[in-house]
Amino acid sequence: MTRAIILAAGRGTRLRQADAGVMPKCLLRFGGQTLLERHLRMLRAGGVDDIVLALGFRHEQVEAELDRLGWTPRPRIVLNDRYELGSVLTVHTVAGPLAAGGDVLLMDADVLYDQRIADALLRGQGNRLLIDRDFEQGDEPVKLCLKDGVPVELRKLVAPGLAYDTIGESVGFFRFDETAARRLAQIVAAYVAAGRAGEPHEEAVRDLLLEDGRRFAIADVTGAPWIEIDFPNDVTRAGQEILPRLQPIRMEAP
Template identity: 30%
Template structure:
């Protein structure tokens, strides 16, 4: 990162490869604010101003490509998405630009992250290998993952691999504090209905 541009030498990685087993339909394509859930997340990511954005797809990848506006992003398809989020990170690592200091990890089903908190995380993570967002009710995404962790990230397994890195970081863990609840993500139909209700779109 440089003093001139806090996002220089930084990329965004958006995880949108899940098979939506609990939901029963591709959550990336759920209607939200006039488009889809993934469209809303990517619109938020674009507002952040990252010079590079990588999106990891997996479940329903062809349908997502045909429906969602993926312009300006490098798309990686994780063929083994059923093995968990860690496999999507490993699949996306080669698509990240060379020379970056690290990347911000965001969830494709979490559209209401505040870009100001993303900027705050990147600023707090200066020189750190791992940083998280500390909300009122706990730790949540986005995360910052620095270059020193890239080799480790390539070998993680399962859905909670990055969380295990957070747990093991100890005093090396940097936290950006956001005085709001953890932004809702969508794993179940109830989650989706609650997200719609929070934004006046209950159906």
């Protein structure tokens, strides 16, 4: 049994557009569908119906979208009332589903992506990271660095002198087996206890990788279209460049 946890609690303060401060980013529409609906359809196409939504900002709007879709089985909702802090705290709020057993998909909600990326994440079992080697350099992308196929870094800023032979952008989707998911829940709990709840959850994932990166398979999704939506130009690119390149989702009916 595979469970998907979708992180959709933040308010997207960097997205300066008409909808900023009005609705969660997972409700942005592309091609007549919200990002949330696309997530649900993509997961169903891969056989995943056990879905947890980690919500916070304007959560009632997301719940209204679920009502509109009439999606069954309805995703479970877990609220982070302190969503203004960081995604580490949001992951901590879903510690129960994270550590409940079985494989777990941990996914950012603000990503428009192709079926091929979902397939790479869902294929087989066990721990998996997605890497896109064709990415724009800069301080914004979360870089995934590999040495002999083993992850050695997961951060926006790579330390000078780090030894690696492959670098790409992390898609922001992770797959964990039962052992790794429970260990991540422990790491996140330690962050919160140490007053580090405001940090991005990738830092906790990084700690998990550095404990034993050899247990993580790497799926190269270079060439498959996707975009994480953080800034206004991302919305434009999503609609004009990414959406026309997406393959149709195989299963359209909920």
